[in-house]
Amino acid sequence: MSAVLRVHNLTKIYGSGETMVTALDDACLEVHPAELVAVVGPSGSGKTTLLTCVGCVKDPTSGFIEIDGEVVYDNGWKKVDLHRLRREKIGFVLQTFNLIPFLTTWENVFIAMDLVAKRDQRAKTKANELLDYLQVGHRLRNYPENLSGGEKQRVAIARALANDPRVILADEPTAQLDTERGKNVMELIRKLAREKNSAVIVVTHDRRMVEGFDRIYMLQDGKMINPDVHA
Ligand SMILES: Nc1ncnc2c1ncn2[C@@H]1O[C@H](COP(=O)(O)OP(=O)(O)O)[C@@H](O)[C@H]1O
Ligand SMILES: [Mg+2]
Numbered sequence: 001m002s003a004v005l006r007v008h009n010l011t012k013i014y015g016s017g018e019t020m021v022t023a024l025d026d027a028c029l030e031v032h033p034a035e036l037v038a039v040v041g042p043s044g045s046g047k048t049t050l051l052t053c054v055g056c057v058k059d060p061t062s063g064f065i066e067i068d069g070e071v072v073y074d075n076g077w078k079k080v081d082l083h084r085l086r087r088e089k090i091g092f093v094l095q096t097f098n099l100i101p102f103l104t105t106w107e108n109v110f111i112a113m114d115l116v117a118k119r120d121q122r123a124k125t126k127a128n129e130l131l132d133y134l135q136v137g138h139r140l141r142n143y144p145e146n147l148s149g150g151e152k153q154r155v156a157i158a159r160a161l162a163n164d165p166r167v168i169l170a171d172e173p174t175a176q177l178d179t180e181r182g183k184n185v186m187e188l189i190r191k192l193a194r195e196k197n198s199a200v201i202v203v204t205h206d207r208r209m210v211e212g213f214d215r216i217y218m219l220q221d222g223k224m225i226n227p228d229v230h231a
Helices: 047-054 082-089 105-114 121-133 149-161 179-196
Strands: 005-014 021-031 036-040 062-067 070-074 090-094 167-171 199-204 215-220 223-229
Touching (some): 005 047, 090 149
Antiparallel strands (some): 005 021, 005 062
């Protein structure tokens, strides 16, 4: 099966002169459908920069990114409408959950479909099904402030899945959870990669959280090392 995500020689430089930081230095990465890939590195190694460039939130300085057969950047030049690509193909899961506090659990998922003009009964039912799938179906009418950290993250994952993205990008998704809840969230991420055929990248500083992943890349000072160590 061909890769759903291809990244070659991705470089991101912030600032210039004395404040210049090379946050990513020629990073290369490929992810296939249903594949679970981890990028592990200490704080400041470039993990968030990698995900924001791959997720079309930040422009890389140079390099090549292809998502689901579409060339997104070639030598740093933008090739497609990034808003559309983000909406259609990418689901983000963040360390801080980023749920909308004045919307219920169900509304937090439904809004992702509403934003792409999917508001029919099918979309409504799908929000219920996704929340059931993520084991928070009993919390539909609760607001985020009344959910535990693990529940919030599962709602955030349901939202990330709402538009069937080809690529799911998770930035330290368990960093704010205790070990057991973190493991439960990671287990669900593993399950959805297999069952929903999504390509998943999880970045984390915690090597223990990514046992059983298909591939683990190590990131250090913006450089990818050991790109092919099997978990
Ligand atoms: N917006 C920015 N402007 C300047 N430097 C940045 C910016 N974002 C990140 N950096 C720097 O880039 C490097 C990588 O950061 P980041 O991608 O956030 O790493 P990680 O997510 O692994 O902690 C760090 O040295 C950080 O200070
Ligand atoms: Mg980070």
